[in-house]
Amino acid sequence: MKKKKDEKKNAKYECMDGDYTIKYDIRRFPPVHSDAISTVSSIQNGLCLSGSKDKSVILFDFHIGSTVEKWKHDKEVTKTTYDPKSDTFYSCSRDTTIKQWSRNNKNPVNTYNGHFMVVTGIAVNSDGERLCSGSRDNSLRIWDTKTAQCINQNCISRNLVTHIKWAKDSHLVAQTGEDKELRIWDARTLSVTVTFPKKQHIQMWCDWSEDQNSCLTCSNGFGGNGCEATLWDLRNAKPVSEFKGHQESCCSAIFAQSSMCDRPCILTSSNDSTIKVWDYVTSECLSTMPLPASGPVTSLALFPDAR
Missing domain, CATH: 2.130.10.10 (YVTN repeat-like/Quinoprotein amine dehydrogenase)
Structure with missing residues (x-):
C-alpha cells in the first residue's frame, strides 16, 4: 500500500495495482468518558453505545456530537450490546451484573444477577427474547429477557470467557476464552457443538x-x-x-x-x-x-x- 504524502486527517490509500481505492476520514469529538473506553456497539447510523472503565454506559449521537443517554454501573463496563427489536440496551461489568437499559430512563429496566466474577461477554438473539452471557467464572448463561431470570447455564473448567457473538437468526453462539479456544454453542441446550x-x-x-x-x-x-x-x-x-x-x-x-x-x-x-x-x-x-x-x-x- 502507498499513502499519499501530506495527508493527515483525511487519508487516501491506493493499491499497488491501482484497481481500487480505499478512503477514510477521521472525525474527532470531545471526550465523553473520563477513562478508557472498553467497548463500542453500533445502534443505528450515527448512534453508538460505549462502555468505559469510568463505570458509565453512554449513548452518543455522532450527527450532533453529543451524549443522548448516560447510565452507570458500580465498576468498569466491559461489554455492551443492543436489541433493535425492542430498542433495548445491555451492558455488563466488573461488578458481576448485566443491566438492561431503555431511553429516557436513568435506572436499569432489569439487573441480571448470577455470575460471581466479572462478566466479559453478552449477546442477544435476533428476536430479543434470550440473552447469552459469559464470565471469568468459567460459565455461560442463557437469560429470559422478559424476566431477567437465568434459564440455563454451563461451566467449563478454565474457560475464562473473553467475548460472545450470537449468530443472526440462529441458535448458534460463538465464544472465545483465555484458554485460547473458539467454541460454538447451541443456545437451546447450552452445549458445545463445535470446538x-x-x-x-x-x-x-x-x-x-x-x-x-x-x-x-x-x-x-x-x-x-x-x-x-x-x-x-x-x-x-x-x-x-x-x-x-x-x-x-x-x-x-x-x-x-x-x-x-x-x-x-x-x-x-x-x-x-x-x-x-x-x-x-x-x-x-x-x-x-x-x-x-x-x-x-x-x-x-x-x-x-x-x-
Whole structure:
C-alpha cells in the first residue's frame, strides 16, 4: 500500500495495482468518558453505545456530537450490546451484573444477577427474547429477557470467557476464552457443538460471517508475536487463514462489506493504536489506519450502512 504524502486527517490509500481505492476520514469529538473506553456497539447510523472503565454506559449521537443517554454501573463496563427489536440496551461489568437499559430512563429496566466474577461477554438473539452471557467464572448463561431470570447455564473448567457473538437468526453462539479456544454453542441446550484447535495466544474477540460458515477471532500478544486475526471454517473446524501485521494485542476483529473498499474485507483493531483493513480472500493488508495518541484501540463497530 502507498499513502499519499501530506495527508493527515483525511487519508487516501491506493493499491499497488491501482484497481481500487480505499478512503477514510477521521472525525474527532470531545471526550465523553473520563477513562478508557472498553467497548463500542453500533445502534443505528450515527448512534453508538460505549462502555468505559469510568463505570458509565453512554449513548452518543455522532450527527450532533453529543451524549443522548448516560447510565452507570458500580465498576468498569466491559461489554455492551443492543436489541433493535425492542430498542433495548445491555451492558455488563466488573461488578458481576448485566443491566438492561431503555431511553429516557436513568435506572436499569432489569439487573441480571448470577455470575460471581466479572462478566466479559453478552449477546442477544435476533428476536430479543434470550440473552447469552459469559464470565471469568468459567460459565455461560442463557437469560429470559422478559424476566431477567437465568434459564440455563454451563461451566467449563478454565474457560475464562473473553467475548460472545450470537449468530443472526440462529441458535448458534460463538465464544472465545483465555484458554485460547473458539467454541460454538447451541443456545437451546447450552452445549458445545463445535470446538477448534487451540491457538498459541488468548483469543480476544469473535465474529460471524454473513453466511455463518466462518468465524473470525483475534489474539493477544506483544512485539508482533501473536497479535493476529484468524479465519475459521465451521464445516471442517479448521483455520483457513491468518491476518498478521499488528505489533501489539489484536483487540477486536469484524467482518465488513463497507464503502471503504469494493470487496468483502476484515477490520481489526489493536493495542498498537491502529486499525487494519484486510482482504477477506487473500489475507492481504489493504490499509493501516493509525490513530496517533489514541492509545489501545479496544473495540470496533460498523454502522448498518457500513460507512
